[in-house]
Amino acid sequence: MENIPNISVIDPITPAWNHMVRILFKPFAFKKWLLLGFCAFLSQCGEAGGSNITNISYFRTSNSNIGEWVEANTMLFVTLICASILVIFIFVCFILWLASRGKFMLIDGIVKNRGAVSEPWNDYKKEGNSLCLLSIFIWIVYVVVFVIIVGLSLLIAMPDIQNGSFQTAGLLAVLFGSLTFILYIFASIAITFFLNVFVLPTMYLKRIKATEAFKLAWTQFCKDRMWKSTLLFLMMLMLGIGASTIGFFGILATCCLGALPYVNSVLFLPITLFFACYSLCYLQQFGKDWTFFKNLCRFCNYELHGLEDGCVCPECGKN
Known part of the structure; x- marks a missing residue:
């Protein structure tokens, strides 16, 4: 592995911004913007959702009737529950599959500076399906761990x-459930961050399966640089707070039309592309084997087309 003396979480900000501007505004192409927005929409499937408010008083008043119906139709009730679980599982798998394929479509559009749908959809079918299987496995683990936390708390x-x-006993259950649920949330965030920032780009660049990319990304980026990965997470969190503020006012300015899923992806595409480019520019600091943007300096985004391979960048003086 190439010896990297210094990895910065600040240096990639400027190149990431320059890449975003180059892709979306130099020149501006409305069709490419819409296509990249569609890829971003697919890649974000399942990452946000709402909740419905249940009429609790209704269920309280009809609790006895429901209990009587369940006792009289036990087999039907069990069948309905199993069928519902199966339908939900199939739906979640479908959403994860779309999101996995969409992530590769988006990163391909960013790296190749194009708005395409069918080509990256077909080219990265193998990698997308592999990421989908890993995502399904992780989702199942999430559900199992959540059920265990609830079960132990009730016990x-x-x-x-x-x-x-x-x-x-009730107080201990609340304390146990609260602490373990907080740890559960932090672990979920860490896994999602690792997959999106490290595993996905590794799969795209190396054209390998998700499990192989998981091991390679951990060894290359996190195992001996955990504190750098933590700094990267904190930097992206800080930038994300600023981006969320911009998004909030943007939604208000559009009378909440900007909150609609596809409209949101198109309207705030510069933010999505900036964060994607930021993670890629961060990884490019790990050596030439991790270069995503060809013919561009991996440190400052200077155009190197026409110069010899291995030359020093005229702009930043790095190689």
């Missing part, structure tokens, strides 16, 4: 539940 609180009171 701890069982004495108070049976007594119809809230005392020591």
